[in-house]
Amino acid sequence: xxxxxxxxxxxxxxxxxxxxxxxxxxxxxxxxxxxxxxxxxxxxxxxxxxxxxxxxxxxxxxxxxxxxxxxxxxxxxxxxxxxxxxxxxxxxxxxxxxxxxxxxxxxxxxxxxxxxxxxxxxxxxxxxxxxxxxxxxxxxxxxxxxxxxxxxxxxxxx
Numbered sequence: 465x466x467x468x469x470x471x472x473x474x475x476x477x478x479x480x481x482x483x484x485x486x487x488x489x490x491x492x493x494x495x496x497x498x499x500x501x502x503x504x505x506x507x508x509x510x511x512x513x514x515x516x517x518x519x520x521x522x523x524x525x526x527x528x529x530x531x532x533x534x535x536x537x538x539x540x541x542x543x544x545x546x547x548x549x550x551x552x553x554x555x556x557x558x559x560x561x562x563x564x565x566x567x568x569x570x571x572x573x574x575x576x577x578x579x580x581x582x583x584x585x586x587x588x589x590x591x592x593x594x595x596x597x598x599x600x601x602x603x604x605x606x607x608x609x610x611x612x613x614x615x616x617x618x619x620x621x622x
Contacts, residue, residue, distance in 0.1 A: 465545045465546065465547055466546075466547065466548045466549070466550040466555075467497075467501050467504075467546060467548070467549050467550055467555040467558075467559070468550055468551075468554055468555055468558055470497055470542050470543075470545060470546055471497065471555070471558040471559055471561075471562050472558070473542060474490070474493055474494050474497055474542055474562055475558075475561070475562050475565060477490050477493070478490045478491070478494065478562070478565055478566065478569055479565070481569075484573055484576075484577075484582070487569055487570075487573050488531050488534070488573070489534040489536075490566075490569075491527070491531055491566050491569065491570060491589060491593075492527075492528055492531040492532070492533065492534055493536075493541070493542050493543070494562055494563065494566045495524045495525075495527035495528045495531070495566070495592070495593075495596070496524070496528055496541065496542070496543040497542050497543045497546070497559075497562075498520060498523075498524035498527075498559055498562075498563060498596055498600075499520075499521050499524035499525050499528065499543065500543040500544075500546045501520070501546065501549065501555060501559055502517045502518070502519075502520030502521035502524060502599075503517070503521045504517075504546065504549050505517035505520070505549065505552065505603070506518045506521060508549075509549065509552055510552060510607065510610065512606045512607070512609075512610050513552065513603045513606060513607070516599050516602050516603045516606065517599075517603065519599050520596055520599040520600065520603070523592055523595045523596040523599060524592070524596050526592050527589055527592035527593060527596065530585060530588045530589045530592055531585070531589055552603075552607060553604065553607050556600050556603050556604050556607070557604065559600050560597050560600040560601060560604065563593050563594075563596050563597040563600060564593075564597055566589075566593045567590050567593040567594055567597070570586045570589050570590045570593065571586075571590060573586050574586035574587055574590070
């Protein structure tokens with residue numbers, strides 16, 4: 465399945481989740497998907513994105529580690545269903561939105577946490593979402609610069 469469809473599925477699942485434990489599972493799913501997308505971009509994406517994509521992979525992996533792996537079957541792991549990235553710009557734009565929504569959902573969970581351990585786990589996961597989103601925004605910026613250079617080059621050649 466392509467990245468955009470998986471991101472949209474993750475956004476729907478996150479939006480439909482109200483319970484704390486399930487919200488943590490959906491946040492973990494989102495981090496795992498971000499990790500898979502970052503990994504794909506690092507290997508086969510535009511060269512301008514490879515360093516930032518590796519950073520995204522690392523940060524998203526950190527988010528997964530903070531939340532701990534849920535008990536999911538392979539068929540339930542959205543990241544395992546990633547078969548293609550599609551348009552890098554569109555995928556990154558949507559991934560940035562997803563990571564922002566994960567951060568917001570975790571803020572809500574942290575603010576209502578009954579115990580200190582859950583609160584701090586959410587706070588660390590929020591940091592990971594923010595940092596991963598920053599990487600996504602940097603990759604979008606780099607794509608915009610690349611596209612501008614290519615447009616200028618085409619205009620000068622034409």
